[in-house]
Amino acid sequence: MDLAQIRKNTERLLKEIPEGVIVVAAAKSRTPQEVLAAIEGGIGIVGHNYVKEAERHREILKDVEMHMIGHLQTNKARKAAKLFGVIQTLDSIRLAQELERIGQKEGITISVLVEVNSAREPQKSGVLPEDLKAFLERLSPFQHLLVRGLMTMGPLTGDPEEMRPYFRLTKELFDELQGINSPNVRMEILSMGMSDSYTVAIEEGANMVRIGTKIFGPRY
Numbered sequence: 001m002d003l004a005q006i007r008k009n010t011e012r013l014l015k016e017i018p019e020g021v022i023v024v025a026a027a028k029s030r031t032p033q034e035v036l037a038a039i040e041g042g043i044g045i046v047g048h049n050y051v052k053e054a055e056r057h058r059e060i061l062k063d064v065e066m067h068m069i070g071h072l073q074t075n076k077a078r079k080a081a082k083l084f085g086v087i088q089t090l091d092s093i094r095l096a097q098e099l100e101r102i103g104q105k106e107g108i109t110i111s112v113l114v115e116v117n118s119a120r121e122p123q124k125s126g127v128l129p130e131d132l133k134a135f136l137e138r139l140s141p142f143q144h145l146l147v148r149g150l151m152t153m154g155p156l157t158g159d160p161e162e163m164r165p166y167f168r169l170t171k172e173l174f175d176e177l178q179g180i181n182s183p184n185v186r187m188e189i190l191s192m193g194m195s196d197s198y199t200v201a202i203e204e205g206a207n208m209v210r211i212g213t214k215i216f217g218p219r220y
């Protein structure tokens with residue numbers, strides 16, 4: 001898309017987003033130049049679905065904050081730990097163990113969100129709502145992991161109203177877990193909502209939204 005248009009889209013979007021809500025630009029399949037236009041429009045965090053694409057972008061985007069928003073395979077965890085300020089898609093103990101091992105070795109703390117499979121869809125990754133508390137408890141010995149909140153996709157339907165109950169459920173979990181007594185859990189970030197659903201997600205309490213199409217135009 002036209003770079004000036006991307007910048008304009010971004011400025012318009014950021015104007016309508018309430019204070020306290022952070023917009024992550026979802027950059028999959030976009031060029032680094034397109035992402036730079038969004039950064040010029042005011043975006044501070046870029047979300048990536050693929051480690052390879054993020055690596056390519058990193059050289060051009062320099063020190064902008066990047067988040068991993070796609071599924072992360074354990075064999076890419078090391079690269080991811082270096083590229084991303086936050087890995088939003090922690091969805092298994094196995095991945096947590098790998099990140100902890102890397103954090104220990106590198107002497108760094110790795111920030112993550114736990115991905116919640118809020119609609120309990122069998123084909124989707126993420127921790128089931130009823131397993132979330134036990135999942136976090138199993139992470140508590142991991143001194144190089146910092147859980148900073150929750151992320152959910154919700155079901156992919158054409159109608160954002162159908163996603164509302166799942167956003168609401170995730171917010172309830174987020175609130176409940178504020179009281180968890182775990183040294184490496186700090187429930188600060190609630191990442192939910194995309195181009196067609198961010199308004200509903202914000203109404204239900206999201207303080208981070210991940211937007212692609214509305215900034216960059218349709219994907220081809």
Ligand SMILES: *Cc1c(COP(=O)(O)O)cnc(C)c1O
Binds near residue numbers: 026028049070153
């Ligand atoms: C692509 C993507 C988004 C943004 O989707 P749009 O509908 O283009 O806004 C948000 N979150 C994740 C995890 C994505 O993969």
